[in-house]
Amino acid sequence: SNAFVAIVGRPNVGKSTLFNKLAGRKIAIVEDSPGVTRDRNYTRAEWLNKHFTLIDTGGIEVGSEELIPSLIKKQAQMAIETAHVIMFVVDGKEGVTLGDREIAQILRKSSKPVVLVVNKVDNSKMSENFYDFYELGFGDPIEISASVGLGIGDLLDKVVENF
Ligand code: GDP
Ligand code: MG
Known part of the structure; x- marks a missing residue:
């Protein structure tokens, strides 16, 4: 299909790690601190015979920390316009942050389906912040570990339900 799936979230939650996992190879640069990512930010992906284009919105991150709040808002807005389904990634170790709330506010205004993805749940134990993400x-959030590769099938099931 021509479906577009966008990965949205504040810096450092693991968007690029998830993107690479779903692409099946390392395309986007994974960074230990928020910053510039110049690599390609889209790839074709497939699940249960459904094909889609995946976009790592963090792939267009540029500039300083101060620019990030306005940038992530722009990215969220761009995702709303172009994507059919949005994967909204948050950090299960850190819990809900102000940046998460700001992105959520933008995404809630759209009519696009949003799948909430709690990343960095690296073992079968639930994130201790799990219930906070309902706010x-x-x-229901989907818990995954993009780096270990847990919960990816459940996530993709929920994504492709929407097209
Ligand atoms: P992005 O800024 O949202 O694209 O985040 P990155 O993919 O660049 O990852 C930011 C940091 O989080 C890197 O140090 C990653 O190794 C780490 N990270 C990403 N996914 C996971 C995960 O599932 N578990 C853990 N423990 N760390 C992760
Ligand atoms: Mg990134």
């Missing part, structure tokens, strides 16, 4: 307003 973002996107229903």
Whole structure:
């Protein structure tokens, strides 16, 4: 299909790690601190015979820390316009942050389906912040570990339900 799936979230939550996992190879640069990512930010992906284009919105991050709040808002807005489904990634180790709330506010205004992804849940134990993520307003979060590769099938099931 011509479906577009965008990965949205504040810096350092693991968007590029997830993107690479879903692409099946290392395309985007994974960074230990928020910053510039110049690599390609889209790839074709497939799940259960459904094909889609995946976009790592963090791939267009540029500039300093101060620019990040306005940038992530722009990215969220761009995702709303172009994507059919949005994967909204948050950090299960850090819990809900102000940046998460700001992105959530933008995404809630759109009519696009949003799948809330709690990343960095690296073992079968639930994130201790799990229930806090309901406040973002996107229903049941899907817990994953992009680096270990846990929960990816459940996530993709939920994504492709939407097209
Ligand atoms: P982005 O800024 O949202 O694209 O985040 P990155 O993919 O660049 O990852 C930011 C940091 O989080 C890197 O140090 C990653 O190795 C780490 N990271 C990403 N996914 C996971 C995960 O599932 N578990 C853990 N423990 N760390 C992760
Ligand atoms: Mg990135």
